[in-house]
Every structure is written in C-alpha cells, then in structure tokens.
Amino acid sequence: MNILILGNASDAHASHLYSALSQAGVTVAYLDTRLFPTQIQLSWDPGSQSGWVVLPGAKTLRLQDIHSVFWRSFSGVRIPKLEDPYQEQVAFNDAISALRSLMQFSAIHWVNSWQAYQLHKEKPLQLSRVKQLGVRIPATLITNHPEPILEFVKSYPSAIFKPVYGGAHTQRITPEHLEPERLSLALNIAPITVQEYIPGTNIRSYVIADSIYSAEIRSHAIDFREDVAAQLLPVELPERVQQQCLAIAREFALEWTAIDWRLNPGGEYVFLEANPSPMFLHFEHQTGFPITARLIQLLQS
The missing domain is CATH 3.30.470.20 (ATP-grasp fold, B domain)
Structure with missing residues (x-):
C-alpha cells in the first residue's frame, strides 16, 4: 500500500505521521509540491485516468497504486525565475493546473480533499453553511467599511476581530482600534471579520x-x-x-x-x-x- 503525505519532513506533524505509517508497515513518501515541476514529474491521461508521478530519488508511482494522500500542508508550486514575467505566469498556471487535476483524481483517497481545503x-461561507445546519454561530460581520463596525460594536458587551482568511490571532476590539484614522487605514488594506465575544x-x-x-x-x-x-x-x-x-x-x-x-x-x-x-x-x-x-x-x- 502506497500512502503519500502532502508536505515535507520539516513539519513536525508530517514527520510524525511518516514515522508512524512506516512503523505500521506502510510504504510512505512525501509529496512536497514545492519541488514541482523542477524535481517531481507528473504524467496523466485524462481519457483512461492512468498516469504516474516520479518523486525525488526517481521513485515512480502509478497513480492507480497510490492508495491515499494525507493533506498536511500545501505550498503551491515553484517555477524557475524567467526573464519574461508573462511566460513565468503561463508556466505557473500550467503547473498549478496539472497539480490541481492530480489533487482531484477520484481514484486516490485524499484526507482531506481539494474541495474541503477550498x-x-x-x-464566511463556512459560517453560513454551519448556521444552515441549525448550529449556533457568533454574530458576525465581514466588512471593510467603518460605520457598520461601529454599529456592530455598540450592539454587544464585547467584540473581537480576526482576519477573514486566517493567518493571525484573534484580538479583542479596544477603543484604540476604533479611532477613525487607524480604522480607516486598516480597512483600506483589507476587510476584517468582527464577531461578538462569547x-x-x-x-x-x-x-x-x-x-x-x-x-x-x-x-x-x-x-x-x-x-x-x-x-x-x-x-x-x-x-x-x-x-x-x-x-x-x-x-x-x-x-x-x-x-x-x-x-x-x-x-x-x-x-x-x-x-x-x-x-x-x-x-x-x-x-x-x-x-x-x-x-x-x-x-x-
């Protein structure tokens, strides 16, 4: 049984699972997408859905022989620097499209899938769909407009803010955050998520x-x-x-x-x-x- 880990050995969780799978007698390897297309080769026939991937060290796996992939971290692709920026963008689009196709190949068991990752x-869409399941969510506002934020904050004893996408920690909103110049400057850069503090x-x-x-x-x-x-x-x-x-x-x-x-x-x-x-x-x-x-x-x- 061949199992791949999406990520690399520098990640403690990927390394831990690699060791645990190896000890369980599983054939396991890393799929480090940063090495595609320079050090990883991918071939795929959409008609027959057959193909193979060649990993660093010349380890070749037929797509049909990859039982599952554990999604630890996705780092995109790394295209060599080209003199022509347009050609570099074309190369990037070609590489990421080929990789995305592999990541949605139905014969491979992804834990978790490309769709789940997206x-x-x-x-904000995740919150909306959870609410439709009948699950309680915090009162939430996503905006880059100051006035709705000021109105929102008045409606609750305390409120917090965090990025829409993620990547930074949650903070409680203070009067300093609401100073007009500071708030306007921040919202001109990006929208934020504001929530009632629970x-x-x-x-x-x-x-x-x-x-x-x-x-x-x-x-x-x-x-x-x-x-x-x-x-x-x-x-x-x-x-x-x-x-x-x-x-x-x-x-x-x-x-x-x-x-x-x-x-x-x-x-x-x-x-x-x-x-x-x-x-x-x-x-x-x-x-x-x-x-x-x-x-x-x-x-x-």
Whole structure:
C-alpha cells in the first residue's frame, strides 16, 4: 500500500505521521509540491485516468497504486525565475493546473480533499453553511467599511476581530482600534471579520471518520493558540453536539477535522471554525486520545 503525505519532513506533524505509517508497515513518501515541476514529474491521461508521478530519488508511482494522500500542508508550486514575467505566469498556471487535476483524481483517497481545503479558505461561507445546519454561530460581520463596525460594536458587551482568511490571532476590539484614522487605514488594506465575544470555555473536538475526541482548553487568552500553558481536559460532548460535529464534517466533506467551539455560561455550544488540517500532536500527548492510530486506520481504509 502506497500512502503519500502532502508536505515535507520539516513539519513536525508530517514527520510524525511518516514515522508512524512506516512503523505500521506502510510504504510512505512525501509529496512536497514545492519541488514541482523542477524535481517531481507528473504524467496523466485524462481519457483512461492512468498516469504516474516520479518523486525525488526517481521513485515512480502509478497513480492507480497510490492508495491515499494525507493533506498536511500545501505550498503551491515553484517555477524557475524567467526573464519574461508573462511566460513565468503561463508556466505557473500550467503547473498549478496539472497539480490541481492530480489533487482531484477520484481514484486516490485524499484526507482531506481539494474541495474541503477550498471551502476552509472561505470562512464566511463556512459560517453560513454551519448556521444552515441549525448550529449556533457568533454574530458576525465581514466588512471593510467603518460605520457598520461601529454599529456592530455598540450592539454587544464585547467584540473581537480576526482576519477573514486566517493567518493571525484573534484580538479583542479596544477603543484604540476604533479611532477613525487607524480604522480607516486598516480597512483600506483589507476587510476584517468582527464577531461578538462569547464568554465561556474553549472546546476542541477532533473528528476522525465517525470518532470524536474532545477536550476543554483552559486558557485566559482570547486566542488559546497564544497560550503555551493552556490546560487540556478530556470531556464528553452532549449527544446533540456530537451529531452536530458529524453533520459539520459531512457538510464540508471532511474525513478528519478539528472543530473549535465556545461553551457559553448557559451551556450552549457556539461554533467557531472547522480546520481541515489541524495540529494534533500536543493535544494527543496531553489527552492520550489515539488520534495517530485512527488517522492511520483512516488512510488505510
């Protein structure tokens, strides 16, 4: 059985899973897309859906012989620098199109899929679809216009802001953020996501196929990812919330995900985000949940 890991050995999670798969007797290799097309070769016949990929070290795999790919990180492609910028853009488009076609090849089991990855990048759409499932989400505004932000902030005891796409931590909105010149300057650069602040406790639920592992994250930080001292305490979700976890995973075509919740003082679970390629090593180490073992089972299924 051939399994690929989308990523490279410099990533601790990719390296960990590589070692675990190897110890399980699986033939595993990295698919580092930064090496395409300079060090990785790809051939594909759309008619017969046959083809092969040649990895660094001349390891050749028929596409039909690749059982599954674990999506850890996608770094795009790296085109050699060309003197003509137009030709360089054409080369980039050709390379990324060929790679995207491989990443949507139906005979390969992707964990997770290209479609799931794309939806994760559109977080406002993700929130909308979760709301349609009947799951509570925070009051949210995406905008680059100052006046709606000022009105929004007046409507709630406290509010936070974060990037629309991701890549930076959540912050609580302060009067300094709302100073007209500072706010206008920031919004002329990019829109932001503004949300009501939900008091309560952070809960993270890992969903792997039909298994759910959850823990309370005790932290005083607005964004617990900033808190290296955060405590992880295993919890059992109510049956209704477990069903919501599974429904969210199905809605986003996620075979494996981490769902972040906020449990408010009234006992209500509020959805924040579902990540298609979450970090898990620290969580697994602190809780003892068999995340690695379940991922290996999923990739072999």
